[in-house]
Amino acid sequence: MNLIDREASKHDDAARAGWMYYVGGMTQDQIATALGVSRQRAQRLVSRAMVEGLIHVRLEHKIGACLGAEAALKRRYGLNEVRVAPSLGPGGDSARATASVAAELLETYLARAEPQVIAFGTGRSLSAMVAELSPVPTDRHKVVSLIGNIAPDGSASFYDVILRIADKLHVQHYPMPVPVLSETAEEREMFHALGPIQSVVALARSADVIFVGIGQMGDDAPLYKDGFVTREQLMEFQARGATGELVGCVFDEGGAYIETPLTARLGGVRIEPGRATPVIAVAAGASKVAAIRAALKGRLVNGLVTDEATAAALLLS
Amino acid sequence: MNLIDREASKHDDAARAGWMYYVGGMTQDQIATALGVSRQRAQRLVSRAMVEGLIHVRLEHKIGACLGAEAALKRRYGLNEVRVAPSLGPGGDSARATASVAAELLETYLARAEPQVIAFGTGRSLSAMVAELSPVPTDRHKVVSLIGNIAPDGSASFYDVILRIADKLHVQHYPMPVPVLSETAEEREMFHALGPIQSVVALARSADVIFVGIGQMGDDAPLYKDGFVTREQLMEFQARGATGELVGCVFDEGGAYIETPLTARLGGVRIEPGRATPVIAVAAGASKVAAIRAALKGRLVNGLVTDEATAAALLLS
DNA sequence: GCACTGAATGGGCAAATGCTCATTCACTAG
DNA sequence: CTAGTGAATGAGCATTTGCCCATTCAGTGC
Structure with a gap:
């Protein structure tokens, strides 16, 4: 054998x-x-x-307190689409809590009759969401990545949200074959001048729905831990008020993007504030509260999947 | 409070x-x-x-043996769509085993872009299937019942597969407001002469997909246990070779319908053999093997959701 | 053939779980 | 107000589960 x-x-x-x-x-x-x-x-x-995720568990009941938090968040931040997962207590994994709820929300878009272009960022929350998706094949939609899939070491494996979605749903998929972060602005321009890449970028810009994670900019910011910026750069960003990050783009506590030396080298598509179509952040955890609040304030996103504890924190103050 | x-x-x-x-x-x-x-x-x-079914569990992995059984059943009986759920052992509840697999299959039809008319029979297997459905709202499809929803005692509660689906999915639903079994053939004709009922019947006849349970005709046949026929009638049917039953219509071991005194009093729509659109039976259990085999032979259905043990029995001989 | 390495196995035990039962509690009818 | 009734509660206990660890096993290099 x-x-x-x-x-x-x-x-x-x-x-x-x-x-x-x-x-x-x-x-x-x-x-x-x-x-x-x-x-x-x-x-x-x-x-x-x-x-190994062979068994999927889902809760088929909206808990009153979560419904209340959803309504309050919608009102408070003028959001269109909010889902609040019940908290798992202090020790719980917030990505796990949001994953199944986020997957359910994504499925409502997949269930639509009109072909949808759905764009995705990266991160643990989105990965967990994809793992919880029911693999119902749907051939009419397209999924596209907002962010480059070439990691600093040349591997593409870590940034495979798109690939794993495509695998589950058998939809047309468009990874963005550019470096997450190019060495120089010129290299970035070179990639983005290529025809095929321009089409992917155009597709991503025209997405009907966007799902993204939100990164925090504390001392263990994903951008730093994954090796995209040095400790010095991170500290410089923090000094300039960096509060959070959306597909690599850093923003301050008001949700306004901060221009950095990185900006011109970042592959992929920046999410402009105040988009009319759904831009849904999947993010939870105490460390992310400030970043999420800033993104909501700046109207970078208009939808949110989070957990109860994070929702409560966002509704405070 | x-x-x-x-x-x-x-x-x-x-x-x-x-x-x-x-x-x-x-x-x-x-x-x-x-x-x-x-x-x-x-x-x-x-x-x-x-x-209470607040928690849904689903298996996201096709077990090799089940895949093999699916392929073999397709070949043997010329079926289009077969799903085999892993067996739960001798003590297991076969309706539970098929439910989650059947729900998954139903969801693939619900995921289609084209509006579907989906018709349903009744029974424990279908009820269990509905309980396992993910409640993703889809407004473009229609669900229609193949069988009357007025029980002998006048209650409508037992035959509510349609209502519970509609409740979960927010789809348009068309129950069939006629007696399951009228007192007389005349009463049956009277109901079916009504305009609204004719539309429901027409809709049911035009269904794009049909999901039904299969009843066995042994001494504890559902038809008898639910009080639709007397013990004497049941025994007469058995003497005439009754092997199974599909939405109330009794058929023999070759899958040919048997005309009975009931036939003219049965509300709802009979499923004619050899339909081109999917007609999917959800049925499992040792007692049902003969009935299922007969329905497959007679081409009353062209799709099947069952469990491993039943599949094995159907592939024997 | 033989020693080495890492994975797989099952014994054993502490923790977690499900269930029964006597008791309490909340509500109702008189 | 009081007795009655049925559901909810928590104590106690048998069963089930998760996990550590010593041992075995299969594959590998020498």
């Missing part, structure tokens, strides 16, 4: 065990007996099924 | 606890602390969330 078959059958077993456990409500002992394996192995299979 | 609020907040708590448990992976102790209730109460909330 070759390696691929073995991997596949392992997945099969895990899926089967997970199905029996979560759908069938069987105990791990029963599963072990049914599959002819030890109880420990059954336990491992079940837990693997969950870890 | 009034009764409705109390019911709602109870659901809220259950949903929240279920969310924390299944999505957040918290222990019931942690949940109890977070919600400020006893551990037992947290346990009850979590289990209530599951029982």
